[in-house]
Amino acid sequence: MKWDPSSMTLDQLAATRFGGHGGRLGIRFHARAADWIELALPYSDALVGDEASGVIASGPIIAMMDMATSFAIWNQIKTFVPQATLDLRIDYLRPARPGHTVIGRAECLRVARSIAFTRGIAHDGDLDDPIAHVAATFMIPSGQYPRLAPKAVDREQQA
Amino acid sequence: MKLLPYAALLGAVLERAADGTPIMMMPFHDGVIGRPGFLQGGAISGLLEVAAITALHHALAEEGGGRVKPINVTIDFMRGGRDRETRAAGTITRLGTRVANVEAFAWQDDRSKPIAAARMNYLIERD
Numbered sequence: 001m002k003w004d005p006s007s008m009t010l011d012q013l014a015a016t017r018f019g020g021h022g023g024r025l026g027i028r029f030h031a032r033a034a035d036w037i038e039l040a041l042p043y044s045d046a047l048v049g050d051e052a053s054g055v056i057a058s059g060p061i062i063a064m065m066d067m068a069t070s071f072a073i074w075n076q077i078k079t080f081v082p083q084a085t086l087d088l089r090i091d092y093l094r095p096a097r098p099g100h101t102v103i104g105r106a107e108c109l110r111v112a113r114s115i116a117f118t119r120g121i122a123h124d125g126d127l128d129d130p131i132a133h134v135a136a137t138f139m140i141p142s143g144q145y146p147r148l149a150p151k152a153v154d155r156e157q158q159a
Numbered sequence: 160m161k162l163l164p165y166a167a168l169l170g171a172v173l174e175r176a177a178d179g180t181p182i183m184m185m186p187f188h189d190g191v192i193g194r195p196g197f198l199q200g201g202a203i204s205g206l207l208e209v210a211a212i213t214a215l216h217h218a219l220a221e222e223g224g225g226r227v228k229p230i231n232v233t234i235d236f237m238r239g240g241r242d243r244e245t246r247a248a249g250t251i252t253r254l255g256t257r258v259a260n261v262e263a264f265a266w267q268d269d270r271s272k273p274i275a276a277a278r279m280n281y282l283i284e285r286d
Contacts, residue, residue, distance in 0.1 A: 021193060045164060046167070048163065049164075049165050050228075052226065057163060057165035057205065058229045063199060066200045066201050085200045087233065088204070088234050089233040090232050090233075091230070
């Protein structure tokens, strides 16, 4: 499967329709840069976890951040590899605002042989006023992550 | 016990163990798929959350009720979730006046072989 978010155009990424659980939650692509990627989770009544306040449940945000941190690795290694989430930790700094789209920004910290480390921030428009901080690690079930040799990276930067 | 809208999205329903403690059961359906034939990690996390909150409300109801807000959640994914029913149950490690520490496990065929586990801290606002 060729699915490389780092080489896809923004239009191609924006047209990506997630199936399965991500699609059911309404998660879509939001933005991308060389070292981060953002997904968006539009507000919906079906996501509510506290009916008194209308605040969405924690689960949909975790689902989005799981996807976003996974995409950050593919964005970094510039190819798709099947990978499994080993663990994910989320700290809620404040509740998400009812009616607002939640944006999940994720970046890849390091890709080792079989484990990759990521972190992310969930916000609703202002990165300096985050909803949550996330740390997630992934593993490759068989084989190894592709490696960008340091020398190849240097050559790319010099070119 | 009334379930959250988000629990309905997951298709989770309340069951009870022999001792009366709540267990959440989520059938496999298109809305919880990740890669083909497997549950999405977020759906498993969601079920763990619903199980934890249900256990908390169950325990709080015996002490006059209250509302809960998540402070943090740590999830370990141990096995891929396959295309079958998944169950999850929450255990309250400590129910304090303001904070509750909860653990939750999710399993499929065999409760002693969990597919995922979560540790959660919740802020409690008692009624």
